[in-house]
Amino acid sequence: MAFAKLKSRISPEQYLAGERQSELRHQLIDGKVYAMTGGSENHNLLEGNIFNLFKNGLKGKACKTFMSDMKLRIADDFFYPDVMVVCGEDKQDNYYKTAPVVIVEVLSKTTRKFDQTAKRLRCQTIPTLEEYVLVEQDKGEIQVFRRNQHWQSFYYYLGDQIEFAALDLSLSMADIYEQVDNEDVAAFNQAPPAEPLL
Known part of the structure; x- marks a missing residue:
């Protein structure tokens, strides 16, 4: 989601009070408020697909899946992740x-740099976080950073499975990109099925 910078500096308490009354969503970063704007169709489809896959895959487990209406607090900063999974108590x-x-x-053109750098580094300071995931909407590519791999990144493409060890869950790239309209998805859907290996 893109965000436009507002000029006022406010405290976390002022931010939370204002956010509960606002019709728009805002992020609070270093005391500055940023209004968020809507995403594209592909963005919305990817966010919804991932939310549904996590929610269905975690049914019966002590984990909850949230979409972009739930805020994440890191120290005095507040963000709206597209999808996040919380396991155990966080009340x-x-x-x-x-x-x-x-x-x-x-990822989108307006948030790419922030999501890949400053936001990722802040998120990696969260003691419970095991995986930070960046999803391309204009091509079939996902980048996963894992704590147990010293935050090294791993890339996945259409046809791959992504293992989320922290959740004991595997998701198909094809399921994540279902109905998404980009060249990679179109090519993947038109390719003949692979011959089984003997």
């Missing part, structure tokens, strides 16, 4: 979470 506040296990961001 400091009904309006934000502080202990996600997985965070997913769908």
Whole structure:
């Protein structure tokens, strides 16, 4: 999601009070408020697909999946991850979470640099976070950073399975990109099925 910078500096308490009354969503970063704008169709499809796959895959487990209406608090900063999974207790506040296990961001032109750098580094300071996921919407590519691999990144493409060890869950790239309209998805859907190996 893109965000436009507002000029006022406010405290976390002022931010939370204002956010509960606002019709628009805002992020708070270093005391500055940023209004968020809507995403593209592909962005929305990817966010919805990932949310549904996590929610269905985690049914019966002590994990909850949240979409972009739930805030994430890191120190005095507040973000709206596209998707996050929280396992166990995280009930400091009904309006934000502080202990996600997985965070997913769908990249866009306006947020790409921030999501890949400053936001990723802040998220990696969360003690409970095990996987930080960046999803391309204009091509079939996902990048996963894992704590147990010293935050080294791994790339996945259409036809691959992504293992989320922290959740004991595997997701198909094809399922994540279902109905998404880009050249990679079109080519993948038109390719003949692979011959089985003997």
